[in-house]
Amino acid sequence: MRRTAILIVPMLAAALLLSCRKSGPNVAAGPRPYTIATIVKLDGIAWFERMREGVQRFGRETGHKCFLLGPAQADAALQVQIIEDVIAQGVDAICVVPFSVEALEPVLRKARSQGIVVVSHEASNQVNTDAIIEPFDNLAYGAHLMDHLAHHMGASGQYAVFVGSLTSKSHNEWIDGAIARQKGKYPQMELVTERIEEYDNQNTAYEKTKELIRAYPELKGIQGSASTTAAGAGLAVEEKGLQEKLAVVGSGLVSQCRQYLVSGSTKLISFWDPADAGYVMNKIAVMLLEGKRPSDGLDLGVPGYTQLRQDTEKPNLFYGSAWVDVTRQNMDAYNF
Amino acid sequence: MRALLHRHEFYLAALTLALSAGIALANPAFCSVANLFDLCQGSTVMGLFALGVLIVLVSGGIDVSFAAIGAFSMYVTSKVLLGLDFQGSAAVALVLGGAIGTLLGLFNAFFIGFLRLPTLIVTLGSASLFRGFLLAFIGTAIVNTLPAGMVRFSKLTLWEMRLADGTIAGLPASFLLLVVAALLVGCVLQGTMLGRGIYALGGNPVAAARAGFNLRGRQLFIYGGTGLLSGLAGVVHACMMRNANPFDLVGMELNVLAAVVLGGAGITGGRGTVLGTLLGVGLIVTINNSLILLDVPSYWQKVVVGAVILVSTGITARTGWARARGAGLC
Known part of the structure; x- marks a missing residue:
């Protein structure tokens, strides 16, 4: 009996903590805080760790619930599975960096048919998506x-x-x-x-x-x-x-x-900068959730994405000019 | 002379020489000291892995966990030394990496020797286990700045010269490690009761047990030794690349196994020599490193590598049948 108590007490405490976090104060910009999942090719590598920083920064600044997930191996099937999971969780929007654009089309179609907003990155040929944001042409x-x-x-x-x-x-x-x-x-x-x-x-x-x-x-x-x-x-x-x-x-x-x-x-x-890319993907997702359409020349307030260029043939495809050049002289400004 | 003609190594060496001559005819740049050094360097990591796999194949087993052991040892070693802010010699890294590899190898040996599970199943499982543990509990971030000693070791050469065109050609010190390891493995396999017992085990385990060989002890040696070599290979790889990437090395399994089989080791056990293994590694590295010299386009490179492996293992199998009786002992 005592042993059970020892187990139960910390579990209750943890549950309490978690529920506190959930119901904690929100500085929501919109009518309600949205839940936005960012699904990347591969979790854990430096590139997407950096993207996670941007996604979390957006969440902190806006009060929306933003998180980043990815498979432990760069594998299209695993990525599909994670997207299925977040659809089941009932997220409002999915931002995705596809490992394989084609492999994700069916699951993204399913997401959109349930009213989930989809924003893609590094996927200029994606069909089942509301907006594609590319760092550059x-x-x-x-x-x-x-x-x-x-x-x-x-x-x-x-x-x-x-x-x-x-x-x-x-x-x-x-x-x-x-x-x-x-x-x-x-x-x-x-x-x-x-x-x-x-x-x-x-x-x-x-x-x-x-x-x-x-x-x-x-x-x-x-x-x-x-x-x-x-x-x-x-x-x-x-x-x-x-x-x-x-x-x-x-x-x-x-x-x-x-x-x-x-x-x-x-x-x-x-x-x-993957952090900026994560940030703007989430920002566009919120825009779309609030019923606003991105347009040519849009300023997202992030360096490199201050004047989006709309693709002439594919109206939901947008380019930034977000490349950063680094030489020996300025390399110390970057810690990733 | 007849004995020479019967030896698999003879055909392999002849094939390598013929291939080299062909490449040299097509592009004279192949025949240079710089290229020879590059090939030696390219063979080092693969050679260390291959020696470990050789021991396992001779004993009648198969090991697919060596790449995972290598990655594990290299990453943990780099992390630990960085954590301690260790500034000393790379020898410590090699010892540490070797020790970690040995432990992981003994983990395999426990399941194979004591629980008598099939080697393929055990090593498939442990490869996944080691890799998963590494990524989940130790880290996924690439270590881009290695401990100072390991960087010094990567720049250390046995012999170095500046060529006429201004480039530097050097034979890296790590190559010496492969030479020493090859000699040791060769001596153990050929010249000790321990080694003869491994051949016996691979030839026929029941007969070997009846002949009085201690098989369990040998399993410990086999998988521990393979782990040791894999751990060393991992650390050498990290030094050469000057980074420790936990995602690295995986995918080498097939190439290494192909090299060892190409070198005449029987997949069913009881056969194989160090010389043959080194020749097999040399042949695969030569092919892999000469396709740009021959201006073979990218997709064709895979076709060429596949074809050469198929043809040369085909020859291996044919000569293997020809001398199946009592084979492989020398």
Whole structure:
């Protein structure tokens, strides 16, 4: 009996605490606090930890109940399951960063048929969604990385490009944009071989870079797409002592690339802040719940999303211009 | 000479040489010291894993948990040393990683040796368990700044030179670890009663028990030893990559198993040599690292790797039948 009591008391206390949190004071902006679930590809990795900060900040500032969930493995089926769960919980809106856009269409259709607002991110081809918010136009992002690469290469010489995988849509659009920019603006530059896949694996990026250096001794530039290339290629260039000759630019996070920015093998990394992306997704969800439609030129009050551009063909697709460029000079401003 | 022709390793070495000659003809850049060093470096982690898998395969078992053990050891070692703000030598990291790996290996050994569960089931289960425990309780964030000693170790080379084109070619010190491990495993397997007992166990466990071999003790050695090698491989991998990513290494299982089988180890036990295993690893690493030199497009790279594995394991199987009797003992 005493043992049961020992168990029950803390459980009651915990339940009390939880219920307090639920019924705690709300500074709701709208008529009532909404419950908004943000479902990401993968829980636990630095990128989505950072996004969670943005989602929670939005919840604190507005009084809505905002939380972030994701599967422990990057797996479309697991993500579908989590979305089923939050539908059953009766959330008001779902913000989603799909692992596989196609795999989520049925479950998102179900959500919308129950009156749940759906906002997507990194999913320009999503059909069953109320609004898609992209950090930037993919072609423009790739082209801007190419401008930086060309700058470090003196606008001439051989370069190579990496993608995470040939099926990864955004990576390939970035590279499409980059190659188009090179052909148009930097005719002295030459792409040595087709897009190299590194499967979002830093080790593979490193090995392939070493092989590129061997196969193309005159190589002067590498543009990466996955966040792992900027670090993996940077390590290879540093080991070979080629910092002065071979420039690496690409997407990446400061925490991953700091040592290569310092050694000068990786010249510049670019990213968009996942916290901001999480914040604006939730903000758009609330707008939609309150019956307001986002429109061209909308200002969301977050850097990079102050003037949204509406897609000409797909009216629910919006682009920000939220990329952030980081070099050795300004890297200390970012702690993720 | 006839004995040489009967040896699987001979065919494997010939195949590797022929392949290398082909690549060198297509792109002379293959024949350089820098490339040789790169291949050695690329073989180190895979080689350490493969030696562990070899011991298990020889004993008639199979292990699919080694990559999870490697990831676990590397991540925990990095976390612990960072937590202690440890500034000393990477040797401590290697010892710690090896010890963690050994413990996890003994965990496998307990279920296999004492509860007599099938090795595939046990290691499938423990791989998932180790991985899940690592991610759930220890952490998921990539460690991007390793302890100073491990970074120093990653920059340490046995031999280094600056080439005419301004690049640096170096043979990393960690390669020495693979050489030492290979010698040790070779000596144990070939030259000790412990090793002969492992072959006997793989050949026919009932006969081995009747011959008086202590099988339980051997299971402890087999899985503990594999764990040790996997733990070392994990730490070396972290040093080479200069980060510890708990999501890393998984997915290597098939390539490593393919390399060991390619090296002549029988999947049914009782057969396999260290030399063959190293040749198998060398062949797979050479293929994987030469496709850009040959300008093979990305999708085709997978086709080529798959085809080479199929053809060479096919040859392995054929020569294996030819000398099935008393095979593998030398």
